[in-house]
Amino acid sequence: MKRSRTHVTCTVNGDEVDFLASDDTSLLDALRDELGLTGAKEGCGTGDCGACSILVDGRVNCSCLMFAPEAEGSDIVTVEGIAQGDQLHPLQQTFLEGAALQCGICTPGFLVSAKALLDENPDPTETEIRYALAGNLCRCTGYDKIVRSVQEAAVQLRGASR
Amino acid sequence: MTVTEDRPAYKWVGTRPIRHDGYDKVVGKARFAADLNLPGQLHGVFLRSPHGHARIVSIDTSTAEAMPGVKAVVTGDDFPALAAGHPERDTAINLMARGVVLYVGHALAAVAASTRAEAAAAAAAIEVEYDLLPVILSLDESMADGSPLVNEDNRTAFSGSDEPSNLASVTPLERGDVDAAFEAADLVIEREFETSWVHQGYIEPHACVVDVGADGKADIWASSQGHFRVRSQTAAVLDWDTARIKVTPAEIGGGFGGKTTIYLEPVAARLSEKSGRPVKIVMTREEVLRATGPAPGSKARIRIGATSDGELTAIEGWIGYIVGCVNNMAGFIGAMSLASYKFPNLKLEAVGVLTNTPATAAYRAPSAPQAAFAVESVIDEIAQTLGLDPIDLRLKNAVVEGDPTAMGMPHPRIGFVECLEAIRDSDHYGSPVPDGAARGIGTGFWFNIGEQSSATVNLNEDGTATVITGSPDIGGSRASMALMAAEELGIDVHRITPVVADTESVGFTDVTEGSRATFATGMAVVNACRELVDELKARAATIMGVDSEAVDWIDGAAVAEEHDPLPLDAITAKAKGTGGPLTVTASLNAGGAGPSFAVHCCDVAVDEETGQVTVLRYTTAQDAGTAIHPSYVEGQMQGGTAQGIGWALNEEYVYSEDGTMLNASFLDYRVPVASDLPMIETIIVEVPNPAHPYGVRGVGETGIVPPLATIANAVNRATGLRISALPMSPPAILAALNER
Numbered sequence: 001m002k003r004s005r006t007h008v009t010c011t012v013n014g015d016e017v018d019f020l021a022s023d024d025t026s027l028l029d030a031l032r033d034e035l036g037l038t039g040a041k042e043g044c045g046t047g048d049c050g051a052c053s054i055l056v057d058g059r060v061n062c063s064c065l066m067f068a069p070e071a072e073g074s075d076i077v078t079v080e081g082i083a084q085g086d087q088l089h090p091l092q093q094t095f096l097e098g099a100a101l102q103c104g105i106c107t108p109g110f111l112v113s114a115k116a117l118l119d120e121n122p123d124p125t126e127t128e129i130r131y132a133l134a135g136n137l138c139r140c141t142g143y144d145k146i147v148r149s150v151q152e153a154a155v156q157l158r159g160a161s162r
Numbered sequence: 163m164t165v166t167e168d169r170p171a172y173k174w175v176g177t178r179p180i181r182h183d184g185y186d187k188v189v190g191k192a193r194f195a196a197d198l199n200l201p202g203q204l205h206g207v208f209l210r211s212p213h214g215h216a217r218i219v220s221i222d223t224s225t226a227e228a229m230p231g232v233k234a235v236v237t238g239d240d241f242p243a244l245a246a247g248h249p250e251r252d253t254a255i256n257l258m259a260r261g262v263v264l265y266v267g268h269a270l271a272a273v274a275a276s277t278r279a280e281a282a283a284a285a286a287a288i289e290v291e292y293d294l295l296p297v298i299l300s301l302d303e304s305m306a307d308g309s310p311l312v313n314e315d316n317r318t319a320f321s322g323s324d325e326p327s328n329l330a331s332v333t334p335l336e337r338g339d340v341d342a343a344f345e346a347a348d349l350v351i352e353r354e355f356e357t358s359w360v361h362q363g364y365i366e367p368h369a370c371v372v373d374v375g376a377d378g379k380a381d382i383w384a385s386s387q388g389h390f391r392v393r394s395q396t397a398a399v400l401d402w403d404t405a406r407i408k409v410t411p412a413e414i415g416g417g418f419g420g421k422t423t424i425y426l427e428p429v430a431a432r433l434s435e436k437s438g439r440p441v442k443i444v445m446t447r448e449e450v451l452r453a454t455g456p457a458p459g460s461k462a463r464i465r466i467g468a469t470s471d472g473e474l475t476a477i478e479g480w481i482g483y484i485v486g487c488v489n490n491m492a493g494f495i496g497a498m499s500l501a502s503y504k505f506p507n508l509k510l511e512a513v514g515v516l517t518n519t520p521a522t523a524a525y526r527a528p529s530a531p532q533a534a535f536a537v538e539s540v541i542d543e544i545a546q547t548l549g550l551d552p553i554d555l556r557l558k559n560a561v562v563e564g565d566p567t568a569m570g571m572p573h574p575r576i577g578f579v580e581c582l583e584a585i586r587d588s589d590h591y592g593s594p595v596p597d598g599a600a601r602g603i604g605t606g607f608w609f610n611i612g613e614q615s616s617a618t619v620n621l622n623e624d625g626t627a628t629v630i631t632g633s634p635d636i637g638g639s640r641a642s643m644a645l646m647a648a649e650e651l652g653i654d655v656h657r658i659t660p661v662v663a664d665t666e667s668v669g670f671t672d673v674t675e676g677s678r679a680t681f682a683t684g685m686a687v688v689n690a691c692r693e694l695v696d697e698l699k700a701r702a703a704t705i706m707g708v709d710s711e712a713v714d715w716i717d718g719a720a721v722a723e724e725h726d727p728l729p730l731d732a733i734t735a736k737a738k739g740t741g742g743p744l745t746v747t748a749s750l751n752a753g754g755a756g757p758s759f760a761v762h763c764c765d766v767a768v769d770e771e772t773g774q775v776t777v778l779r780y781t782t783a784q785d786a787g788t789a790i791h792p793s794y795v796e797g798q799m800q801g802g803t804a805q806g807i808g809w810a811l812n813e814e815y816v817y818s819e820d821g822t823m824l825n826a827s828f829l830d831y832r833v834p835v836a837s838d839l840p841m842i843e844t845i846i847v848e849v850p851n852p853a854h855p856y857g858v859r860g861v862g863e864t865g866i867v868p869p870l871a872t873i874a875n876a877v878n879r880a881t882g883l884r885i886s887a888l889p890m891s892p893p894a895i896l897a898a899l900n901e902r
Binding site for chain 2: 024032033037038039040041042043044045046048049051078079080082083088092095096097098099101102103104105106107108111126127129130131133134135136137138139140141142143144145146147148
């Protein structure tokens, strides 16, 4: 017996897309398996690690905690949609230059969460950065170089917007 | 900040280029094992034991096999029984129980179905009849006279006994006369310590995709620290020829020792063989916590004697590592890690003890953090009691080249004293302790290892190069390989592409563990490059029409008197006419791994109302030998420190009486998050390892060793409490404060 599937239409990284998903499919699985966007990762499946972070209508969400049909009509940004063509987002560039990744499994989630923070607050304190990223686990770096890279990207983004 | 001994000036080694694999990782293109899908792929799901110890009376898979989407079911009967004493017997039993389940979470069957949901439903429909056996969860229960056996299969290593036992190993160490030394000592302090199991906590759950063809050949894509070990272990567990198996390394999302063994691949292979389809298995986080290796918990008793002016004269003690349901060498390795001070008199025993809990696995500097927690806590108490500065006391007793390790062999050139001096002279240690805070000091080291590596370096026709190794890159090692090759060849580091190749495309290479990749695989890369440079000089001599002895290699070009320098790309362009492709393979079994020491300093505040310990400032000094890519050396130091802070303050396994882990999620097993930590200041100390061409020691392991005692010592100075059990979580601190 095949379960029925829902037709979902939404915008992902600027493109209008549609796909079929059963009602108990997570949005993360739909992005990865139906749309082939494997940048968001599943580290826990329970919303505790943040590796699956995406933006839904500008807000950070754990895509493992959303059902795929809930994405209907929404505007979704994943790590694959952060760069402008060949031009890396300043966060991506500062993460590279600041060695803010080691294994790289948590990096997509951190970039998405940090982008949401800087979109909202262009001049965060170190403490604000640490709390904004507290939902993203990294086991390799001790967070030092991640926080510094976000600080550096904030400086660059403020400079660019002047 | 870097403190460097005299050494040659390098052009590339010691610089901080963007890592070669970085772009893919910031745009979401990097392919980890769970990102791969094959046409026709099935999903595998395990059935795991709900019991901590039980005989399997029967397994009935008939209902499951008839369920929708199910294509194959396997149990222990689908795997060969490896003979007693076979080196992979425990691996085989741990990944699929045979007759007995040894812990809650032990796999005893697996299903492959079209979807994961179908596989999970079928696994749940497998009917198992169990005959329950006694569950042993603690070191004391396991070692008690007449204790039931944890695992009837276990024999005590090195004992020569064929009697089943709950002891994994017993390693006694002795030198001098401790009894006389304690008698003569001005001060003797003895304390007991206890630490919980802690998990490596890599963010990527174990995953693989396996495709076994009708010809019997297996293609495996897997996340591991060593794909050659995945191949050899899979071959052993299935009793297959190694040549049937090809393993392609996926990017690995953290390992820290926990991905040095296998849990999935032979099961996926058998399911694929039975179904004729590729099979993907991805663990859930709960499975990772219930069924993959944590580091051993421990109990220790340490007694140290000193003279009134702070000379440490004797150490006597015992440490037990709780290794889980099968034997491993944690106790033996712990014995090696026990004492990094001169101690003329020493009597120690390290043991491994079995319990009905998951088989423990390596975790960053395996066995050393537990030992250092005990020893460094007692040494701190001696410094306080004698009114000595904790760094001065350690400087007075620190081992230097030629001093014996706990096992007795002499230390090679090491940088322990230099690390102590670096912290003593640091801004952090020189600044006043903030109001309401207290400062702690701790140290640690790890031996590091060499082992086997291979590397192939290909020069391309345009003068670029490809450096091919078999060491999975878990923290920036590709960049290190490229930097050493750039230094040797004299070309830009970004004209070099470092590649981690599959088991059929590069020579055998041991696991990325023991901080060996940049050391040993790096040495293979250097050797290959040096042979290539000799060949380049010979080709240049042919082109210039001079004797090859007359050619030097300077800054990426062949140089001979009365000729214009001939750069590398001019030689590669003429490769065809001068002897063919320029390619060299080097392989070695590296000796001379250099121990890396670290000294940590931290300031903490303790909230006496909640028991919360806050780390306010943290500085680490570590001997890297030579930092090939300083950013990733700092990253290893910072990452190890953060894991050690988690071990000290929060991480633990909570078991119910029947052996069920009660906190098997990242919500309840709490690793440090960004808001828990301050910046982690780093001082790279460079005392080059004479056994490596660039002086590399390897830096991954040591960072996790000192934080346990460093924080406990700071908490002691903040509260007067000598905390003997980890973690120092808020409830534990609060309870201790209330008892004070």
